[in-house]
Amino acid sequence: MKTRISFSSVVWLFVGAVYFFVPLIATLLFSLKTGPNYSYSLSAWSQVIHDQEFWKTVKLSAILALESIVLSLGLLVPTAYWVHLKLPRVRTYVEFVTILPFVVPPIILTVGLLQLFNNDLHAPVWYLGQPYTFLVSAYVVLAFPYVYRSLDAGFRAIDVHTLTEAAQSLGASWRTTFFRVIIPNVRQAALSGAFLTLAIVMGEFTIASLALFNTFPVYINQVNQEQPYEAASLSLLSFLITWAAMAGLLLVGRPPRSGRRRFLIVPARQTR
């Protein structure tokens, strides 16, 4: 069936596209300029790509993102499962806690984390001095709301109780139930959480900068202060990385080969 698109929606679409694309095009044009004559060339891009620091910081941020994803999912998938299975009443409180990272400003979070690890927990220097340890701890906190909420939606869409009990009655241990039945069915939710974490870590500036770690966003900021054309190309590159992550999310978020999964409404459990 053909759907008629109204004139006003075309106008709004156009306005939206202008709003979205003009800054990007302007940035692209700017990044292509060089020297006193403002001639067009790829020199800024070439300089960025040939900069050792660029690759070093991208690599660092990517590793941090990966680590944060592994840690977040490792912590939160079992937690969300347990909350849904055994502690449904706690769900409201957990949801409240997931809002906290939004309301605490990053500078407070950094100072607070330093205080916690340094003064309260007496964390060793190697822990505080390494991005792989200290920064990742902070990123897991930052990603917590996104990862938990994605997982929560995933767990709501399946009947956790019945699936668990069905697996157990068939002889499955907790381990088998978790890995063979639960995880495959919240896979998409876990992947959404993972990609949101990736996007957050690849763009996080405040904490990294305050804690004096040279991650990709910190590097962009440094370049921005001295080399405006290169900074423009870097900004676009960072966009591309984020978009690639989004595209990845769309791809893996696609339904399995057999068409869209239909979540059936389960009748209310009989009161016991």
Place this chain on the structure above:
Amino acid sequence: MGYLELQTLERHFGSVKALNGIDISLGEGEFLSLLGPSGCGKTTALRLVAGFDRPDGGRIVVDGKDVTHVAPNKRDMGMVFQAYSLFPNMTAAQNVEFGLRIRGRDKGQRKGRVAELLELVGLGHAGDRYPHQLSGGMQQRVALARALAIEPRVLLLDEPLSALDAKVRVQLREEIRRIQLELGITTLYVTHDQEEALAISDHVAVMYGGVIEQMGPPSEMYTAPKTAFVAEFIGTMNRLEAQVVDGSAGEVEHAGTTLRIDAARGHANGERVLILIRPEALELRAAVDGSAQGANMLSGEVLTQTFLGPVTRVKVAGGLISDMSTAGAAALPVGAHVVARVPEEGVQLLTLPDDAPALAELALDDQ
């Protein structure tokens, strides 16, 4: 000693006694339905047998072995749930295969068994479909095949048909019974649908308020209910509260009318009793001058007529219900004065304890 035994099983949720000491003994290969309204404890009992919940008292014994404290995944009980228990990430065949994989059966053995079971439930062609590609009835067939695949010691079914259409429900319940008889598997079936329970069980246990009100073969539950609750819950029943006026003559008084009933003989004078008459045993006739004539007659006005197919159910003021031929009912339109003859024989009588609640207070649903 039975194959499956529930011995004074108790389960409390706070101050609520969900199960108040029930005893069940089921022979090998027998089919028992736990029947009752919501909250009667039937699902709690089933979950205790499955091992998903632990009792506060009593024992569960299977084939002479106490399994009360055995983990659910070590009990070898096949369970079919109310709905949508199939693993969404696996095909029908993989679902059936799941328990066999866990038991470490080799591939050839698994394939053969899966094919055999899918064939048994009539889904030999649908093995490679995912649960969301199957109808509700087909999903429950797969769930049944999956539960049977592990060759369970006991098959447990928790209202497996309640989410299905009426027609599929009848069809599938007959198939469950056919398969159960074919495999000779000891089965515990939970339902709130009395027709379903009567149709497929060897024994029915009617539960109410955490206790078993009565247990016996379906025909006995229908013809000889032992409590007011069972009488009400199984089928439709006319229940007339009365008082024995002459125990030796079998005379009772109901709403100012004296009725002679065989079953009342030997009851003490002044005893409160409940007269139970099936609607098909109550004859209605048009009243000649608006009042009851002759012995054992009650009168009233027709309130409603409900066409039920083979019969028409006529409700009469005063709480009488009669199932009569549709042609006969046509002569008794709504508003007509009718008389009902209470038969002397074949009517049941229950003694009401002095502290028994009035019938209206019995909480019943699905009726």
